[in-house]
Amino acid sequence: MDAHQTITCEIPMRWGDMDAYGHINNVEVARLLEEARIHAFGPPGGTGGLGEDPPVALFSSVDQGVQALVVEHRIKYTATLDYRNIPLKIEVWIGQVKPASLAISYRIHDPVTGRICVKAETVLAFVDGTSGALLRITDRQKAQLAPYVGAPVFG
Template sequence: MRWGDMDAYGHINNVQIVRMLEEARIGAFGPPRGAGLPGVQPQVSLFNDVPDGIMALVVDHKIRYVRTLEYRNVPAVVQVWIGAVKGASFDIHYLVQDPVTGEDCVKASSHLAFVDEATGRVQRLTPEQKERMAPYRH
């Protein structure tokens, strides 16, 4: 959490929560291809291991704010896992917890798909991609 992430009430602003989800997703599964070297080694290289011209795009986010996440001078705890895996898309789930109290603050998910940059068409997940996701499914 950063000082600038706070809103006028001293809570982490909802827009910054989405940024935190993105950082957790990249930390767990790697940055998109062409984004440079990751700051941390991902648990599984999912997004930067795609062919040239394929983009990993967020289709939508669902966010439920269970309780306010107070600003702390330490990182929030974010659990990340893969949920439903379909033919051409998949879900990543998040649980954001207060780093001091351990209380659940945000429950969220992102629905993603791989898209051909030239045609804009959604690409079916390969057996290899599904296999890489399997250990992280709940």
Template structure:
């Protein structure tokens, strides 16, 4: 994920708010944007978010972020690993590891808990067997 000059805080580190943006960008690159969000671009690794039925929203329920080491601004993209954690009946976790692109040091360990929600009713929807099957190859059994 690119680090932008404006992502820096007064200490020369990538600001914590911008870290969340980087996580979002990595999640969208891996699993696709929601349907109807802009024009088509590069195909994601797994077309999960843009292949849900109309009227279904993919919403973040919770973020957990652990800053292991400051991520210094570099004029090169940060390395971000993304994988699927727990998959439950109506929700799933996506995990991230952000690494310094020069040193390879682990800087951020994070996870996002997501659910599909019916836009009209606001109710959480159960994952379909097809959605679970899409996520399975990207699941890592050990979590941070």
């Protein structure tokens, strides 16, 4: 992997995330990715209460009325992810920055074996919440993300 920084998140698995086979259900993986994304880049402004500052305050520092919307998810399961009563290790970084969107890359590791069980990517765009207009990624946002930009997980 190239020399960019990654953000490692520890996200708890929930008993209810498990399917009948003892694996984390595929639908719950999308929720785990969302938790990692918010842990890494902060909750959208005006949501929730005060908490710890994220490593990169990308979502919590946008102007009022700006929404970060999911454009696409891509998830590849490389091994079963068994339920464990300890947090998952999820690596997060920016796989690509385009003029009006960014791709967040993830790897979910089994917390006991360290094996990569899931590779995923979420493409996001910023939108004006009133007009619905697509917004360009700002120079400030590019600078915030620069240390975390690396090869896409599906590169």
